[in-house]
Structures are given as structure tokens and as C-alpha cells.
Amino acid sequence: MKPRRFEFHNPDHLDEIWELAEKYEDDFMFYAGGTEAIIGLKERVIDVGHVINVKNIPELSAIRVEDGVLRIGALVTHQEIADSELVQSVLPSYAALSNNVANIRVRNAGTLAGNLCFAEPNADPPAMLAALNAYVELCSSDGKRQVHIREFFDGPYTTVREDHEFLSEIAIPVSDKNQFSVYRKIVYLNRPSAGVAVVRNTAQPHGNWEVWAGSLTGVPERMNQLCAYLNDGQALSEAGLLEVAQQDTVEWDVLDGVYGSVDYRKHLATVLAARGVMESIG
Ligand SMILES: Cc1cc2nc3c(=O)[nH]c(=O)nc-3n(C[C@H](O)[C@H](O)[C@H](O)COP(=O)(O)OP(=O)(O)OC[C@H]3O[C@@H](n4cnc5c(N)ncnc54)[C@H](O)[C@@H]3O)c2cc1C
Missing domain, CATH: 3.30.390.50 (CO dehydrogenase flavoprotein, C-terminal domain)
Structure with a gap:
């Protein structure tokens, strides 16, 4: 099946994301690696008139440790996490998990943020992030809020994220050396x-x-x-x-x-x- 015709938007600032999300309300979707989005659009399970491509915003690609917390930006792919020397050193088990998600094609395009937001029930990150007491940052024109992964999922393909909220970062505490x-x-x-x-x-x-x-x-x-x-x-x-x-x-x-x-x-x-x-x- 072919997707319904949609307009493709390419914001290059975070503020533009919020503006577009507010403007198109429930008739849009965010688009990161596209590994789930493309399938959903083609099958018309996702039926929207506007697609907001978030891949042109460099600050979303960072992996860093700040104050004992590993912070993974919305555009970081599973393979980038697996290959990151920083993740390998502070949380080797999570690098190993990422290295075994799906196949190389999906790992190279698919982001951790997209995995969590799509909430496909057969996924690796949720259990591990819950055990590690991780949280995500959700942003919109209303501001920013933190949600613990333990409270993020509501069921298959459902999360507590509002449609207009953008998941900007995944945060995992890593300060405990033991x-x-x-x-x-x-x-x-x-x-x-x-x-x-x-x-x-x-x-x-x-x-x-x-x-x-x-x-x-x-x-x-x-x-x-x-x-x-x-x-x-x-x-x-x-x-x-x-x-x-x-x-x-x-x-x-x-x-x-x-x-x-x-x-x-x-x-x-x-x-x-x-x-x-x-x-x-x-
Ligand atoms: C063949 C195949 C095998 C797979 N195997 C596994 C597996 O073994 N283990 C596993 O855990 N996963 C698996 N996956 C899932 C894979 O991890 C996800 O498809 C991928 O991480 C999604 O990321 P993406 O960037 O491509 O998201 P996209 O497809 O771009 O987006 C997915 C959804 O999330 C929304 N979205 C994306 N980013 C954001 C954001 N920052 N804020 C708000 N909403 C956002 C989009 O609007 C869309 O609704 C598999 C997928 C495929 C296709």
C-alpha cells in the first residue's frame, strides 16, 4: 500500500519542532530513523498529513555523561550507542544490549528515542532502562518534563507521552561504581x-x-x-x-x-x- 499524501517538514531548530507540532496538532508525526514510521505510513496504520523530520538538529545527536547521568540524545541510533566508547566504559551492558537490537540495517537507522516512543511491545530497551531507573525528557512549547521509564509505557504502542511532546533525551544514572x-x-x-x-x-x-x-x-x-x-x-x-x-x-x-x-x-x-x-x- 502507498502512504497517504503528506507534507514533509525539515526544521533545523528545536523551537521549530514545537511550533510545527502545535500547528498541526493531531495531524502530524515525528520522523527520526524511519524504521517503524515508514512501515506505519505505508500500511496506513499511521495516517497523518504532516511528517516532521527531526534529523537536522545536531544537538540531538550527543551522548554525554553529566553529574553521574548518561545522557543519550533523541537522534542517537542503537549502533552509535553500541559503538560509543563512553557507553562501553560507563555502562557496558547497555552497549551490549544495543549491539544486539534487531539487525545491522535497523540498528544503523533506528534511534533509541524512536524505539521508546513507538512502544512496540517486543523491544529490548524498556526492561533494561526500567531496571536501571532511567528517565526521559519530554519537551514541547509548554516546557520540559521528566518521566521515569517505569511510568512511561501504558501498554502496547501506548505511552504517557502527549502527541505534541518530543522526547529529547534518555537519561540513565551511572554514578554507582558498584x-x-x-x-x-x-x-x-x-x-x-x-x-x-x-x-x-x-x-x-x-x-x-x-x-x-x-x-x-x-x-x-x-x-x-x-x-x-x-x-x-x-x-x-x-x-x-x-x-x-x-x-x-x-x-x-x-x-x-x-x-x-x-x-x-x-x-x-x-x-x-x-x-x-x-x-x-x-
Ligand atoms: C525488522 C525490525 C526488527 C526489529 N528488532 C528489534 C529488536 O530486536 N529489539 C528492539 O528493541 N527493537 C527492534 N526493532 C525496533 C527498532 O528498535 C525501532 O524500529 C527503532 O529504534 C525506531 O527508531 P526510529 O528512529 O527508526 O523511529 P521512527 O520510525 O522514525 O519513529 C517511530 C515512532 O516514534 C516517534 N518518534 C521518533 N522519535 C521521536 C522523538 N524523539 N520524540 C517523539 N516521538 C518520536 C515517531 O513519530 C514514530 O511514531 C526492530 C524494528 C524492525 C523494523
Whole structure:
């Protein structure tokens, strides 16, 4: 199918983005790498009269660390994150995650910001960013607000971002030198069927565990029972971890479909969580 005719706008200042977004209200979309946008426009799942290309704004391409926070601009692609020496040094697990998103073609064009805003349920970043307690900055002519990734997703393809808000930056705290993190997933047809992120503080053996599962329900899911079990300082065994992790999956409303049955994906999350924890404790 061909997309509906639309006008393509090329702002080269952030202010122009806000002006255009305000002017065209609900008849526009932002366009970054285009990896999801093109498909949506062609299939007419996205039906808008105006496309605002944001790729001509250099300040959105920065990766930097400021005050213990890794800041990734809206135009930074997955491959740029994977190849960034800065990310590799301050958060190697996130560089590794980025290096395994999709395929090289998608990684080279697709941005992390676009991934989060599109909110496709089979995605790697949300669980890991939730476990790392990351947040995003949303900007519009009304000003700027911060939203934690843990509160950003509302469900498949839905976030708390208003249409006119532009996600300008992803911010990940990296000041804790004792933090260890790992992300593990099982992939089918280029996308994860399930992914689990484990974050812990190596200086506090029984504290600060965060285990989050993704690609299952449309929002990152905290594995509350597993976190409580780990934070209680229970003696760890793989069998015990599997049992507790499995309990976490019981209440989840997992999406059924091409990426696997509900039971299979719950099983994947259980196994990935247990493995991630075992890996975290060496
Ligand atoms: C074949 C294939 C395989 C994939 N496999 C994986 C995978 O294994 N793991 C994974 O995590 N992801 C996967 N993806 C998703 C991929 O990560 C995203 O397509 C990509 O990151 C989207 O970024 P983009 O810059 O291309 O966004 P675009 O396509 O340009 O935009 C996507 C949406 O986000 C909006 N948008 C973009 N940027 C902003 C912004 N800054 N502020 C507000 N709204 C914005 C657009 O309006 C649009 O609605 C896959 C995609 C494809 C096509």
C-alpha cells in the first residue's frame, strides 16, 4: 500500500519542532530513523498529513555523561550507542544490549528515542532502562518534563507521552561504581520473545536487586517476588530462583502471537531471570 499524501517538514531548530507540532496538532508525526514510521505510513496504520523530520538538529545527536547521568540524545541510533566508547566504559551492558537490537540495517537507522516512543511491545530497551531507573525528557512549547521509564509505557504502542511532546533525551544514572547489570533475551524473527534485565549493587550482597522482564505484556514488568527474595538475602539456588521467578509470571497478561505462546514466553522469562541472577553473582 502507498502512504497517504503528506507534507514533509525539515526544521533545523528545536523551537521549530514545537511550533510545527502545535500547528498541526493531531495531524502530524515525528520522523527520526524511519524504521517503524515508514512501515506505519505505508500500511496506513499511521495516517497523518504532516511528517516532521527531526534529523537536522545536531544537538540531538550527543551522548554525554553529566553529574553521574548518561545522557543519550533523541537522534542517537542503537549502533552509535553500541559503538560509543563512553557507553562501553560507563555502562557496558547497555552497549551490549544495543549491539544486539534487531539487525545491522535497523540498528544503523533506528534511534533509541524512536524505539521508546513507538512502544512496540517486543523491544529490548524498556526492561533494561526500567531496571536501571532511567528517565526521559519530554519537551514541547509548554516546557520540559521528566518521566521515569517505569511510568512511561501504558501498554502496547501506548505511552504517557502527549502527541505534541518530543522526547529529547534518555537519561540513565551511572554514578554507582558498584552497580552490575546484565540483559538476556531470546529472539525470534528479529525481535525478542522475552528479555530480562538484572541490576544489583555488588557492595551490598543482599540489597538493591532490580529484576525486570520485557517484551511480554507491552510494559516492562518488575519481578516483585524475585526482587523481594533476593533483597531478603535468601540462600540462592537455581531451583529456588526458578520457583520464585515463575510465581512472578503468573499474574502477567502476556501477549499471544507470532513471538510465542503465553506459557512459552512466561517460561522464557522465568529461565532468563534465574540465569541473569546467577550470572550477576558470578
Ligand atoms: C525488522 C525490525 C526488527 C526489529 N528488532 C528489534 C529488536 O530486536 N529489539 C528492539 O528493541 N527493537 C527492534 N526493532 C525496533 C527498532 O528498535 C525501532 O524500529 C527503532 O529504534 C525506531 O527508531 P526510529 O528512529 O527508526 O523511529 P521512527 O520510525 O522514525 O519513529 C517511530 C515512532 O516514534 C516517534 N518518534 C521518533 N522519535 C521521536 C522523538 N524523539 N520524540 C517523539 N516521538 C518520536 C515517531 O513519530 C514514530 O511514531 C526492530 C524494528 C524492525 C523494523
